[in-house]
Amino acid sequence: MEPIIQCKNLTHYYGKRLIYKDLNFSVPQGRILGLLGKNGTGKTTTINILSGYLQPQAGECKIFGEDITKMSPIMRKEIGLLIEGHVQYQFMNLQEIERFYAAFYLGKWKKEAYYALLEKLKVAPKQRISRMSCGQRSQVALGLILAQDPSLLILDDFSLGLDPGYRRLFVDYLREYATAENKTVFLTSHIIQDMERLVDDCILMDYGKILLQMPVDELLQTIRRYTMHIPEQQGIPQIAHHSLYHPNVLGNTLEFFSFLSLKEVQQELTKQNYYFTHLKAEKVGLEDAFIGLTGKY
Amino acid sequence: MIQALFYKEWIKTRWFLLVALLTIIGVTGYCILRVYRAGELNGMDHLWLVMLTRGVTFVELLQYLPLAIGGLLALVQFVPEMQKSCLKLTLHLPHSALATTYSMLLWGTLFLTLCFCISSGLLYGYLHTVFTTELWQQSLFTTFPWFLAGYMAYFLTSAICLEPTWKRRIGYCMMSLVLLHLFFLNHTAQAYNPLLPFLILLTLLTATFPWLSVLRFKAGCQD
Structure with missing residues (x-):
């Protein structure tokens, strides 16, 4: 139609x-x-x-x-x-x-x-x-x-x-x-x-x-907020931009949004020898998804 | 649909219409009273002489009134339309935008015609009983360019109100001052008689300006 x-x-x-x-x-x-x-x-x-x-x-x-x-x-x-x-x-x-x-x-x-x-x-x-x-x-x-x-x-x-x-x-x-x-x-x-x-x-x-x-x-079924602990001054992982939205480091916690599954994120980070602990994936509401995808600024 | 648009214009303008009608009737009445009093004091023969030799018309008080009524009527009609872009609602009605715009303008034009007819009617009603044809025509014809200025002020002020950008509004204001000034260059009785067809054409031309503003509004022009 x-x-x-x-x-x-x-x-x-x-x-x-x-x-x-x-x-x-x-x-x-x-x-x-x-x-x-x-x-x-x-x-x-x-x-x-x-x-x-x-x-x-x-x-x-x-x-x-x-x-x-x-x-x-x-x-x-x-x-x-x-x-x-x-x-x-x-x-x-x-x-x-x-x-x-x-x-x-x-x-x-x-x-x-x-x-x-x-x-x-x-x-x-x-x-x-x-x-x-x-x-x-x-x-x-x-x-x-x-x-x-x-x-x-x-x-x-x-x-x-x-x-x-x-x-x-x-x-x-x-x-x-x-x-x-x-x-x-x-x-x-x-x-x-x-x-x-x-x-x-x-x-x-x-x-x-x-x-x-x-x-x-x-959108709400697939988007996830990922948080993980990283050593200070490690920086942001170099995953392809379209897979990782607005990474943000606060203290020793890295936060980003992605449509990748937990397993895929883990694989990507490990492939790059990126050090992290306490990796966590959360479902979010539309507002968080919006901010995650468009950034705070 | 035109009836509904007239209904909207009526709601917007009803108080202004009343005030404008009373004002024009009052001022015309005062002009008539002046003729009556001057006639009583000096005699009608003297008035005839003064009118013939000095070109006195006894209607000078009316000179800028049609201009003011035309301009104010346009403000009363179109400023509310431009508040918070209300005009979008009007132009979104299931009716041709051109027909909608000119229905609103027709409302104003009809009202101005009513005002001017009442004023001319009152003047004619009294003056033709005390003056010869040439003399009452002298007074009436002198008012015609002023009434035309009223229509032009109405169309130009409408165009200014409906125009979406300030730059062009200022341009329209300056152009309006020049065009309207044309109607008040010469204060001699019936001085504009030979120019009346030209002034009528010019006034009709300015009636297209509000539509140009609406087209620019529809195209989303901004400063």
């Missing part, structure tokens, strides 16, 4: 600063994909390109098989967009904003979905959006997307400004909706724990490139 999102050879610069070059990825239907990366790796740039608000310098992106630079209104009907910071029209109240959007999605608009979510907020229908907290606004934005009932949801940093309660509410609601309705979701967040609860697949971005794209389960 044709993927819902397909980007080929995306290249973008801001001035002379390269954001990424020849970026390729695709998102199959019915999957929730999280784009993870440190600040400045191009997450928002990618979201802007996908939502048609940035012209990449090279490459092409297709959504539902249609070139996004020529996105038709019919195609936009099928894309729910959440802007960073849960931006909505501040000058409207809850009732007005629902009435406004409903006119654009006649025959498809699910008013009940919006009001069902708002009921949890215990706010009056005439409450102005500008007088709501960021958490409440996030529910308004989500409610409007649910009412729109799009096939694809693009969410830019959905956890920005939300306290843990609202984050959990947002994640649980979204997860349940996307799974039940077989929706495709493409999202970014700077809070990785939320992603772990929510996403099926992840793309890890490093400066200028994609580090990996794989299902989160597979």
